[in-house]
Amino acid sequence: CFNFINNRFCYCYFIYYILIMKKHSLWVEKYRPTVLDTYLGNDDFIAGVKEWIEKNDFPNLLLYGTAGVGKTTVAKLLTVNLDCDFIYINCSDENGIDTIREKIKTYASAASFQPIKIVVLDEADFLTINAQAALRNVIETFSLNTRFIFTCNYIERIIEPLQSRLALYRLETPSKPQIYKHVINILDQENISYIKEDVAKYKINFFIYS
Numbered sequence: 001c002f003n004f005i006n007n008r009f010c011y012c013y014f015i016y017y018i019l020i021m022k023k024h025s026l027w028v029e030k031y032r033p034t035v036l037d038t039y040l041g042n043d044d045f046i047a048g049v050k051e052w053i054e055k056n057d058f059p060n061l062l063l064y065g066t067a068g069v070g071k072t073t074v075a076k077l078l079t080v081n082l083d084c085d086f087i088y089i090n091c092s093d094e095n096g097i098d099t100i101r102e103k104i105k106t107y108a109s110a111a112s113f114q115p116i117k118i119v120v121l122d123e124a125d126f127l128t129i130n131a132q133a134a135l136r137n138v139i140e141t142f143s144l145n146t147r148f149i150f151t152c153n154y155i156e157r158i159i160e161p162l163q164s165r166l167a168l169y170r171l172e173t174p175s176k177p178q179i180y181k182h183v184i185n186i187l188d189q190e191n192i193s194y195i196k197e198d199v200a201k202y203k204i205n206f207f208i209y210s
Contacts, residue, residue, distance in 0.1 A: 041174030
């Protein structure tokens with residue numbers, strides 16, 4: 001009887017989560033671009049990303065810039081639009097040399113049925129100096145079929161020998177007209193009433209992406 005009640009509770013909670021929790025998820029996730037055509041700003045860089053997707057390959061990357069400009073979004077767009085396996089690591093939680101040895105090196109050395117493997121190191125400026133130093137060798141050893149994407153807010157926290165092994169791209173905040181159009185689109189989809197003039201006058205000073 002207990003198992004039946006427990007399973008029924010789990011099932012009901014699952015349905016509740018799908019119907020209610022997902023419906024009220026954070027807008028930054030709900031409206032995060034899932035295709036490149038809906039990404040705002042950095043047009044020249046995105047044009048290059050489209051070429052990488054066509055080739056199904058790209059250089060090891062270091063994406064940097066202020067919080068909210070879309071660094072993580074670009075990394076995620078690459079992983080979903082390429083024929084690849086990938087691993088995502090938030091370096092604010094896993095920033096030591098053990099992560100490099102036990103997680104990243106193990107993943108990079110494992111066999112894969114996909115043409116390439118991707119290692120996303122989000123918030124890489126939290127990596128310890130020893131971890132960054134260890135990554136230099138890992139990047140070179142597995143360069144044949146493993147690509148690395150680093151994102152960070154403070155590029156000066158990434159050691160020079162590691163930077164030299166990566167293609168560096170600074171991402172900028174979308175223009176105010178782009179943000180305005182995006183905000184209007186969200187308000188319309190959420191069925192929230194507004195006055196366009198008021199939205200236009202509002203000093204938009206927030207992070208469009210996470």
